[in-house]
Amino acid sequence: MLEKVFDPAAVEARISAEWEKEGAFRCGRPERVDAPGFSIVIPPPNVTGSLHMGHALNNTLQDILARFERMRGKDVLWQPGTDHAGIATQMVVERQLMERKEPGRRDMGRAAFVERVWAWKAESGGTIVNQLKRLGASCDWSRERFTMDEGLSRAVLKVFVDLHRKGLIYKDKRLVNWDPKLLTAISDLEVQQVEVKGNLWHLRYPVEGEPGRFIIVATTRPETMLGDTAVAVHPEDPRYSDLVGKFVVLPLVGRRIPIVADEYSDPEKGSGAVKITPAHDFNDFEVGKRHHLPMINVLDAEARIDASGIRDDFEARPEAYAVAPDATGILAELAGQDRFAARKRIVELFTEMELLEKIEPNPHTVPHGDRSGVVIEPWLTDQWYVDAKTLAQPALAAVREGRTTFVPKNWEKTYFEWLENIQPWCVSRQLWWGHQIPAWYDPFGNVFVELDEDAAFEAAIAKNVAAENLTPDEAQALIDDADKRAQFLTRDEDVLDTWFSSALWPFSTMGWPDETAELKKFYPTSVLVTGFDIIFFWVARMMMMGLEFMDGEVPFKDVYIHALVRDEKGAKMSKSKGNVIDPLDLINQYGADALRFTLAAMAAQGRDIKLATSRVEGYRNFATKLWNATRFAEMNGCVRAEGFDPAKVNGTLNRWILGEATRAANEVTAAIEAYRFNEAAGAAYRFIWNVLCDWHLELAKPVLSGPDGAAKDETRATTAFVLDVALSLLHPFMPFLTEELWARTGEQGPARSGLLALAEWPALSLEAPDAEAEVGWVVDLVTEIRSVRAEMNVPAGAQVPLVLVGASEETRARASAWDDALRRLARLSGITRADVAPPSSVQMVVRGEVVALPLEGIVDLKAELERLTKEAAKLDQEVARIDGKLANEKFVAKAAEEVVEAEREKRAEYLARKEKVNAAIAQLSR
Numbered sequence: 001m002l003e004k005v006f007d008p009a010a011v012e013a014r015i016s017a018e019w020e021k022e023g024a025f026r027c028g029r030p031e032r033v034d035a036p037g038f039s040i041v042i043p044p045p046n047v048t049g050s051l052h053m054g055h056a057l058n059n060t061l062q063d064i065l066a067r068f069e070r071m072r073g074k075d076v077l078w079q080p081g082t083d084h085a086g087i088a089t090q091m092v093v094e095r096q097l098m099e100r101k102e103p104g105r106r107d108m109g110r111a112a113f114v115e116r117v118w119a120w121k122a123e124s125g126g127t128i129v130n131q132l133k134r135l136g137a138s139c140d141w142s143r144e145r146f147t148m149d150e151g152l153s154r155a156v157l158k159v160f161v162d163l164h165r166k167g168l169i170y171k172d173k174r175l176v177n178w179d180p181k182l183l184t185a186i187s188d189l190e191v192q193q194v195e196v197k198g199n200l201w202h203l204r205y206p207v208e209g210e211p212g213r214f215i216i217v218a219t220t221r222p223e224t225m226l227g228d229t230a231v232a233v234h235p236e237d238p239r240y241s242d243l244v245g246k247f248v249v250l251p252l253v254g255r256r257i258p259i260v261a262d263e264y265s266d267p268e269k270g271s272g273a274v275k276i277t278p279a280h281d282f283n284d285f286e287v288g289k290r291h292h293l294p295m296i297n298v299l300d301a302e303a304r305i306d307a308s309g310i311r312d313d314f315e316a317r318p319e320a321y322a323v324a325p326d327a328t329g330i331l332a333e334l335a336g337q338d339r340f341a342a343r344k345r346i347v348e349l350f351t352e353m354e355l356l357e358k359i360e361p362n363p364h365t366v367p368h369g370d371r372s373g374v375v376i377e378p379w380l381t382d383q384w385y386v387d388a389k390t391l392a393q394p395a396l397a398a399v400r401e402g403r404t405t406f407v408p409k410n411w412e413k414t415y416f417e418w419l420e421n422i423q424p425w426c427v428s429r430q431l432w433w434g435h436q437i438p439a440w441y442d443p444f445g446n447v448f449v450e451l452d453e454d455a456a457f458e459a460a461i462a463k464n465v466a467a468e469n470l471t472p473d474e475a476q477a478l479i480d481d482a483d484k485r486a487q488f489l490t491r492d493e494d495v496l497d498t499w500f501s502s503a504l505w506p507f508s509t510m511g512w513p514d515e516t517a518e519l520k521k522f523y524p525t526s527v528l529v530t531g532f533d534i535i536f537f538w539v540a541r542m543m544m545m546g547l548e549f550m551d552g553e554v555p556f557k558d559v560y561i562h563a564l565v566r567d568e569k570g571a572k573m574s575k576s577k578g579n580v581i582d583p584l585d586l587i588n589q590y591g592a593d594a595l596r597f598t599l600a601a602m603a604a605q606g607r608d609i610k611l612a613t614s615r616v617e618g619y620r621n622f623a624t625k626l627w628n629a630t631r632f633a634e635m636n637g638c639v640r641a642e643g644f645d646p647a648k649v650n651g652t653l654n655r656w657i658l659g660e661a662t663r664a665a666n667e668v669t670a671a672i673e674a675y676r677f678n679e680a681a682g683a684a685y686r687f688i689w690n691v692l693c694d695w696h697l698e699l700a701k702p703v704l705s706g707p708d709g710a711a712k713d714e715t716r717a718t719t720a721f722v723l724d725v726a727l728s729l730l731h732p733f734m735p736f737l738t739e740e741l742w743a744r745t746g747e748q749g750p751a752r753s754g755l756l757a758l759a760e761w762p763a764l765s766l767e768a769p770d771a772e773a774e775v776g777w778v779v780d781l782v783t784e785i786r787s788v789r790a791e792m793n794v795p796a797g798a799q800v801p802l803v804l805v806g807a808s809e810e811t812r813a814r815a816s817a818w819d820d821a822l823r824r825l826a827r828l829s830g831i832t833r834a835d836v837a838p839p840s841s842v843q844m845v846v847r848g849e850v851v852a853l854p855l856e857g858i859v860d861l862k863a864e865l866e867r868l869t870k871e872a873a874k875l876d877q878e879v880a881r882i883d884g885k886l887a888n889e890k891f892v893a894k895a896a897e898e899v900v901e902a903e904r905e906k907r908a909e910y911l912a913r914k915e916k917v918n919a920a921i922a923q924l925s926r
Helices: 008-022 053-071 086-099 110-124 127-135 150-165 222-227 282-290 308-316 330-334 339-352 388-400 411-420 453-466 472-480 482-488 498-502 517-522 532-549 583-590 592-601 613-635 652-673 677-704 710-730 735-745 769-791 809-817 819-826 861-887 889-894 897-924
Strands: 037-041 075-079 169-179 184-186 191-206 214-219 230-233 247-249 256-261 273-276 356-369 377-386 405-407 439-441 447-449 525-531 556-562 565-567 609-611 800-805 828-834 841-846 849-854
Touching: 008 127, 008 583, 008 592, 008 735, 037 053, 037 517, 053 075, 053 127, 053 525, 053 556, 053 565, 053 583, 053 592, 053 652, 053 677, 075 517, 086 110, 127 583, 127 592, 150 169, 150 447, 150 498, 150 532, 169 282, 191 222, 191 247, 191 339, 214 222, 214 230, 214 273, 222 308, 222 339, 230 282, 273 282, 330 339, 339 356, 388 411, 388 532, 405 411, 411 532, 439 453, 447 453, 453 472, 453 482, 472 482, 498 532, 525 532, 532 556, 583 592, 583 613, 592 609, 592 613, 592 677, 592 735, 609 613, 613 677, 613 710, 613 735, 652 677, 652 710, 652 769, 677 710, 677 769, 677 819, 710 735, 769 809, 769 819, 769 841, 769 849, 769 897, 800 809, 809 819, 819 828, 841 897, 861 889, 861 897
Parallel strands: 037 075, 037 525, 230 256, 405 556, 525 556, 565 609, 800 828
Antiparallel strands: 169 184, 169 377, 191 214, 191 356, 230 273, 247 256, 439 447, 800 849, 841 849
């Protein structure tokens, strides 16, 4: 006998252990070796991470697909694993060393530090995997991979070397996002734009040869003016047409910089003239390339003033300087100063020279490192790059040709925009934790990119002997002497961007570069489920690498892009706002099933999820409802019967519920296939709560409590069968509850074979139109009566008469057959027939025929009409108030996105309520 209450905490660990023991989620199970494959690769979470609500949503949706296809008989590979997360992991270990007062990274050296990181990973790196298991993720955990596993590392090396040999990886000096605290380049995804209350400094640059004439430029970063190499004006700006091609003399430095015409300059903004600092601004870098401007770095790696770039430029082209830059001693004064101290001093110097036009308050966004918290510098440095533009062309074509499809389709536009405007991809990072770049340098300035040091050494010897940099004897001496050899080649210290290794995830996890059985069966993968924020960083790069290295085959057929999980008011979750909801807290309180079902039920395509704890509690109640319904069925002897054939059922109610089960199975199946998770969850919910529990079990009670016989036996067997269907349909969403009920109800009746997770998905064809017409009429009639009672404020205990107006013989027969049920469920005092509706009655149309509820004497109809009229007027006022707000452009522009959306939702709710109120008024006004 089932306990009175479902206790998730007592069930989840036991069910997980059972799945693990049975190897339920392993691909290639003996009975499925020949089955068609279905595969998903998990977006590998950072090894430093812990489960957040985005993970919970993402993995719930993947799990729904995996469980659904597994139950449909496919050989499912849901590939799990974690990402080594270069910066994040290195920071964790460095912080640990500092807290324990142990030697720092540089004190212990690279090899010892990397060994320490591996030790940390072994000890603490599995947290998020265990949390995913708590969520119920049905990955093939026996195949768990890590982006720095030996096999994946081999794939990374091969890809790097192959791309380099094709000329698609190269070294170049370009601008990068530089973190002056972590001393490494970082990706755009690791940059946060922070709103600050800054200033706009308007600086006066003297025009060469025209005493008293200046061009005024405005900047938020005065310290970078030391590296200015031009001033740009718009080609059609008449104010500067006579100055294009002339020069200004850069204050403090004495550099003559040209005035160039470029459309980057906005004539409507500020003075219409902008300073161009190609080495310290991404837009300026592009302007610099267009006009062949020098790029002068004036900061060092720690964002302190470094005058060596200015001095180098002076030595290379002294004619570009009106005076020597060291003549005034200002550079010597500024050298080594922090960028913000230098900013303050430069503004003082401009003021003293009467070259500061004005200072304006200027709130603006400033890029910050998401982990270091410091201001990021666009910095000119040597890095390794991938020729992303070339690799992007096949990736664009694959989506345009429909070989890969985005769901929702509108995300294809974002994908196209990013790839059509793609820049070279900086793949080097100045870290120690990660895949070290397989490049070696010799003393003659040559670089050798090879799979290992031995191959690099052989290539270096051959090249330098051929170039006569080495004699054959010298070369042989290097070959024979290990110490000399070690000194001859120096390995590049940089490691690869973590996105480089994760770009190979769909095929490296399946054993590539070896030709494995997994690759043959499961590549390309069936679907990728991910967030919109990494379409460029991960999705596009997997497309590029998959097409390049897997014989032109895309890495996945579908890409499902899910939205954000926000708080219940629609605000983005953040620690600073204090509105972060921890999924593990919800699992502890309500169970994993309730959280999973909530996320699925709210995952409408293209719409963010507004998560309220009350919703999770509500779906916990849904789990309780199914538990209680199963317990009720068990108490009434509803167990599966040996040889039960649903196609041979005779009872009208039983054929009706089998038809409803067929409809639900079709709806859930079609919705999951279309990635409409909310519709699938909604169909399962309606069938279980509204159809099975509220109607079938209620209508079956008289039979179940009545005398034994064929009708009772059939109802019991049908109810048990339909409960099995319900458990199967709900399993992808609520795996723990359904697996427990499957096992417990299997204790009675014929033995089941194995786990629900491996059972067959319901494929039913048990439609019964005649039964639906009859029982459906009963359901619709009771529903309409209950709705009218609620709208008209009929007292809950009051019994009201029902009049069938001009009813057909079929309707009269139905009313007679279901008289007891109608009286009980709709609280009717009796059912009669009349040719016309009685006066002072509320009329309803149920399946094409009129029925009426005479309410005179039960409800004060006049007072009720007044109440409803007042409510309608109040609803009109609320809608008008919101319309006024939404028509106010300032409100829409300034209010937070979630506030505007909340007003729109309120308006929709008021209008829906108004429609019901108007219908009730119309009834009372007849």
